[in-house]
Amino acid sequence: MHRSDFPLLAASPGLHYLDSAATTQKPAVVLDAMREFYETSNANPHRGAYELSGRATDRYQAARERVARFFGLGDPDCLIFTRGTTEALNLVAQAWGRRELEPRDEVVITAMDHHANFVPWQQIAIATGARLRICELTPDGRLDMDHMRELIGPRTRVVAFPHVSNALGTVNPVADIVALARDAGALTVCDGAQAAPHMPVHFDTLGVDLYAFSGHKICGPMGIGGLLGRRTVLESLPPWQHGGDMIQVVQDEFSSWNVLPHKFEAGTPNVADAVGLAAAVEYVDGIGLDTILAHERHLLALATDRLAAMDGLTIYGPPAAERSGVLSFTMADVHPHDLATILDADGVCIRAGHHCAQPLMRRLHVPATARASFYLYNDESDVDALMRGLQRAAALFAVAGSASD
Amino acid sequence: MTDDAVAGTRAAGVSARSEAIYQELILDHYRSPRNRSVLNDADVTITHRNPLCGDELIVYLAMDGTTVREARFTGQGCAISQAAASMLTGALRGGSVDDARVILASYSSMMHGDPASRDDPTLGELRALAGVARLPARVKCALLPADAFSRALDQFEERARS
Ligand SMILES: Cc1ncc(COP(=O)(O)O)c(C=O)c1O
Numbered sequence: 001m002h003r004s005d006f007p008l009l010a011a012s013p014g015l016h017y018l019d020s021a022a023t024t025q026k027p028a029v030v031l032d033a034m035r036e037f038y039e040t041s042n043a044n045p046h047r048g049a050y051e052l053s054g055r056a057t058d059r060y061q062a063a064r065e066r067v068a069r070f071f072g073l074g075d076p077d078c079l080i081f082t083r084g085t086t087e088a089l090n091l092v093a094q095a096w097g098r099r100e101l102e103p104r105d106e107v108v109i110t111a112m113d114h115h116a117n118f119v120p121w122q123q124i125a126i127a128t129g130a131r132l133r134i135c136e137l138t139p140d141g142r143l144d145m146d147h148m149r150e151l152i153g154p155r156t157r158v159v160a161f162p163h164v165s166n167a168l169g170t171v172n173p174v175a176d177i178v179a180l181a182r183d184a185g186a187l188t189v190c191d192g193a194q195a196a197p198h199m200p201v202h203f204d205t206l207g208v209d210l211y212a213f214s215g216h217k218i219c220g221p222m223g224i225g226g227l228l229g230r231r232t233v234l235e236s237l238p239p240w241q242h243g244g245d246m247i248q249v250v251q252d253e254f255s256s257w258n259v260l261p262h263k264f265e266a267g268t269p270n271v272a273d274a275v276g277l278a279a280a281v282e283y284v285d286g287i288g289l290d291t292i293l294a295h296e297r298h299l300l301a302l303a304t305d306r307l308a309a310m311d312g313l314t315i316y317g318p319p320a321a322e323r324s325g326v327l328s329f330t331m332a333d334v335h336p337h338d339l340a341t342i343l344d345a346d347g348v349c350i351r352a353g354h355h356c357a358q359p360l361m362r363r364l365h366v367p368a369t370a371r372a373s374f375y376l377y378n379d380e381s382d383v384d385a386l387m388r389g390l391q392r393a394a395a396l397f398a399v400a401g402s403a404s405d
Numbered sequence: 406m407t408d409d410a411v412a413g414t415r416a417a418g419v420s421a422r423s424e425a426i427y428q429e430l431i432l433d434h435y436r437s438p439r440n441r442s443v444l445n446d447a448d449v450t451i452t453h454r455n456p457l458c459g460d461e462l463i464v465y466l467a468m469d470g471t472t473v474r475e476a477r478f479t480g481q482g483c484a485i486s487q488a489a490a491s492m493l494t495g496a497l498r499g500g501s502v503d504d505a506r507v508i509l510a511s512y513s514s515m516m517h518g519d520p521a522s523r524d525d526p527t528l529g530e531l532r533a534l535a536g537v538a539r540l541p542a543r544v545k546c547a548l549l550p551a552d553a554f555s556r557a558l559d560q561f562e563e564r565a566r567s
């Protein structure tokens with residue numbers, strides 16, 4: 001569905017793009033919005049005392065309001081634009097962690113975290129002497145909530161976890177984690193990179209303190225994403241980058257900080273990409289996240305059933321009905337990179353590797369997996385192409401028993 | 406496929422039939438790798454990792470003066486890196502350090518698309534891997550064992566000097 005809205009897909013009829021968990025394709029409305037901004041409204045926002053600069057400022061503010069609405073965030077000033085999830089999570093780990101963490105404090109993350117959440121917390125723990133605790137997984141790739149319960153205690157200062165795992169598609173129980181963290185008085189930080197594109201996220205009722213996302217995974221341009229936060233939490237954080245726009249007064253000896261969101265947006269903002277992102281969430285809302293989720297689940301269930309019927313195939317993560325649109329698998333005797341190369345011959349784009357989740361791969365006892373991920377523009381022909389490619393790979397490598405067709 | 410045909414399918418969003426690189430010779434080396442075992446009396450052992458895929462390769466050299474008496478490898482990887490490792494052990498064995506350097510240099514230029522190297526007889530079976538040069542995503546796989554053996558030779562020569 002909607003394939004014709006995406007110029008790259010429309011121009012490539014033979015392409016089966018199954019790597020939307022890495023980045024989605026961009027609809028024409030997003031590209032048009034960005035071009036239109038540069039053609040009609042380009043100036044440095046906040047800085048010029050002329051009408052054009054005012055227009056750029058208005059466009060930037062309108063984009064912030066539109067994206068905040070997408071996330072059910074009532075107060076748009078509590079959306080900080082960043083380069084993406086990675087920058088948002090680093091902002092939190094640096095700004096909050098450097099000031100708040102002390103030796104004996106504990107930081108809880110999970111074994112399924114993307115390196116973008118894992119490494120910033122690991123490094124701030126090393127720098128401050130805090131202890132990093134890692135919540136382990138159940139055999140079918142869910143968070144082990146018994147372990148989470150054991151880990152979270154009076155020393156826990158922050159619990160940082162993914163809403164949805166990029167490598168397994170597991171959807172984590174946000175409310176349960178938040179309840180445990182609240183009881184312990186810990187900050188909650190949620191990596192929403194893989195949830196925001198696929199399911200309605202209502203920040204104001206979700207319960208987490210801070211939530212990070214990437215626009216390029218929601219049909220938006222690369223280079224923009226954000227951090228959503230509770231006002232009290234964001235106001236209590238010190239800035240993490242210093243420069244233009246984020247200051248109030250700069251004396252020779254000290255400076256004071258601008259209000260939200262500017263305090264965390266030093267330098268000329270990425271207005272064109274913000275405008276593109278606003279167009280992207282408008283597009284996605286137009287289709288409806290419930291519709292998108294149902295469509296993905298259908299394709300995921302179909303693909304999972306068909307793959308599971310192949311010999312020598314191992315699928316990782318919980319049952320399809322409980323996953324977001326990610327299918328992670330290995331084929332006996334065929335390395336994921338070889339699979340990706342063979343599928344590429346049919347125009348089938350899948351990801352092969354550790355998915356920026358080496359701690360998870362170690363626990364699965366594999367160096368890498370192959371991952372197919374689905375989005376609103378995929379259909380059953382993409383699943384057919386995936387199956388054909390896998391059968392060819394099995395035949396080529398003569399995987400026992402599956403070379404029959 | 407001609408280069409034009411390749412360009413044509415690329416424009417349509419479908420890459421060249423990249424699976425053409427999985428020739429029988431490569432699959433044979435992958436399924437039945439040569440010299441894939443630990444070398445207990447190795448003079449040099451190097452562990453090399455491809456950070457992109459996490460594959461790890463360990464190469465071993467046993468020397469007799471400046472002659473490569475034994476070259477072996479262990480570790481896991483894709484068909485391309487395993488076949489390349491297997492073929493390289495055969496190519497390096499019995500030659501001098503200088504011979505090994507020449508082979509590794511020629512192999513590396515083949516992977517960077519130099520057409521002359523594709524016809525270099527000293528590469529022997531390794532020429533079956535020439536097609537990998539067309540797959541930028543996989544060149545690193547093919548070079549992983551070559552880089553490991555180069556580092557092993559470096560280490561051997563450093564030690565010989567000191
Ligand atoms: C779960 C998760 N977290 C974080 C990231 C990092 O996002 P970005 O590279 O857009 O900053 C990704 C995507 O790569 C992801 O899937």
